[in-house]
Amino acid sequence: MRLLIVEDFATLRDELARGLTENGYAVDSTGDGKEAWWYLTSNTYDLVILDLMLPGMSGLQIIYDLRKLKKEVPILVLTAMDAVDDRVRGLDLGADDYLTKPFAVTELLARVRSLIRRGHDRRRPVLEIADLRIDTIGHIVRRGQEEVVLTPREYSLLEFLAMRVGQVVTRVELWEHLYAFESEATSNVLDAHVARLRRKISPPGTMQLIHTRRGVGYLLTEQQEAE
């Protein structure tokens, strides 16, 4: 999942980016409102973590303009302004959630997961495809009774495909949602990740869940089809 962190306090921004990356998210970050607007209009994100008091362009202005452009990306407002009026203002303009600084990281992560699920029209924290079970809270994947050990990148890939279960996900979409803007990964890396993931979740003798659509992308489904 790809996130954008917009926070002008550099220490917090860097720590958030680092921590969220370690939790398997592809993270872009900026401290400037105008730069954030450029990121948002040039890329696709699963979630935006947005401060309100920003140089260049205020967080509220960004929310307002995003919603005006019909962009439905979930927005988590992360701000030191905790007054009821501030919260109401942010939420009424189109923010999806509001977290006041300072915050507990566990709460932030829970809200991030929740908002990402909601962004993909999922409510339950556990995604199930056939006998594949993905616990989005603990990042635990099981195939039948067996736990599947995945790298953060592989988990993100699987989670994104699972969020779009039954739908073909293009390589571009995967690229956009799994890699940060400054990532130097090539398309071969993506293919390699998919191949490794496929091997891990569908060992020999089990039903193949990830299917390739040549020239288009990948599909996670429990329906068997001829490759």
Added chain:
Amino acid sequence: MMQSLRMRITLGTIASTAIVVSLSALCVWFAGRAVFTRTIDGKLIDRAVIWQERGIAVSSHLSHWRDVQAPDLPPSSFMAQILDDQRREIDHSPSMPPGESFLQILDRGTPPGQVIAMRLHDGRPYLCIWVKTFSRAPVALGSPGQPPPSAPAAGSQPLIALIAYDMSSFDNELTRLGWLLIGLWVAAVLLSAVISLWLCRAVLSPVRRLSQTIKDIDPSNLTARVATDDVPVEMMEVLQRLNDLFTRVEMAIQREKTTIANIAHELRNPIAGLRTTLEFALARQCDAGAKQTQERCLVMVIQMQSMVGNLLTLARLEAGQETWLPEEVDVVHLLHATWELHAGRAAERGLAISWAGAGAALITSSREQVRVIASNLLDNAVSYALGGSCITVSVMRLDGQLRLTMANPTDGTLRDASLVFRPFWRGDQARLVGTHCGLGLALVERIVRCLHGTIAAALDSHGLFTITLTLPTHAPMAVPRPLVPSGPQRPATAGQDAPAATTVVSGSVERPILSEPASSAAAR
């Protein structure tokens, strides 16, 4: 009584009027008396001189008295007595009372030609003068060609003429004048009282209006100013100074609150950075020592976060910026729920809790604020109650109010219970073992005040610390700022009033969206 400006002016005016009128009346009375007396004196002396120079034509018939008496003196008041040189009476005027004699003037040794005041036997006052004269033949006064003799003729007899004037009518006139002056005095005093009262009312009405205006100013409302419309110029400068003073006080307090709020607000970012760094670091693989250090740092950061949060809330409460909407709150249920959060720590200290009073206590108030109150009170009790003792919580309803009492035994180190509501005040025990910064109960006190309740702390001789607070069952709510639709704007910083126009809403009612963690740093 004399503290009243109106009474001072009224009494002052009446007193000064009375003094002035009294002095004037006395002057008039004495002046009138002096003028009249001098006039009578002059007439008596004139008559005496005439008789002394011209002599007296003594007749057996006293009808001539009509001719000789002073024409400008009332006949009934003019009296005369003629004596020979042996002081035997020869004649007297008909106006002289029978048996009366003016001889006493001679007995007193009064020199001739000098007017003295004496009294008749019946007590009437009179003025008397005597002269030596002589007898002459009767001459018709004013007869042409026969001027009266200017010196005694041969054979004329030396005489003594005693001339007197009855002053009783004059005294009556003076008495009447006196009464008239007294009447005028009373009338003047009454009139001055009425006029001064009316004047006071008219003159002091701006002062009264000003006094009422100042009295109507809510001491907690520092934005109030005294209107300077229709104020007399004499008071204008005072009012302007007063308003300037209000402005300076308001600015000073606002500056202090803004500074506190801004500091608290600005501290949130670094605290958030610290906490995030530590929490992410704790999730990473590292050695046990580093992890322990990180955990300790995290505890301190969370304490700092709590302090900053409480400081900010305090500043907002003081500035009247905390708003809420009324909700139905079951205080007893909320207390029980809050206790669940503290029960573990209470058990560690061997504390028990005893509940008394109502099974349910519904009030219309701010759920969030009541929760903060309950959390801080219980946290405080659990932190500082004597180990192994029992915390007693009692909730009662009486006269439209809810009374919550929380009592716990202490170790006796607390000396003055009233200090516990001071921000940053901590008792010795709290300094030694506590992690609180002394803001929790200060916060509770401000919240209770904002909810129109009362709070008091007491410590009895056995070391039982009791906090009693009352909350109205229907608290008048802090009025939220009006919500008007508007585009997004840069928000106001903490401590500044966000302009109403920057508040955005789309036809919804303002409500708290997210609950903050309890500000629960309470300390004694």
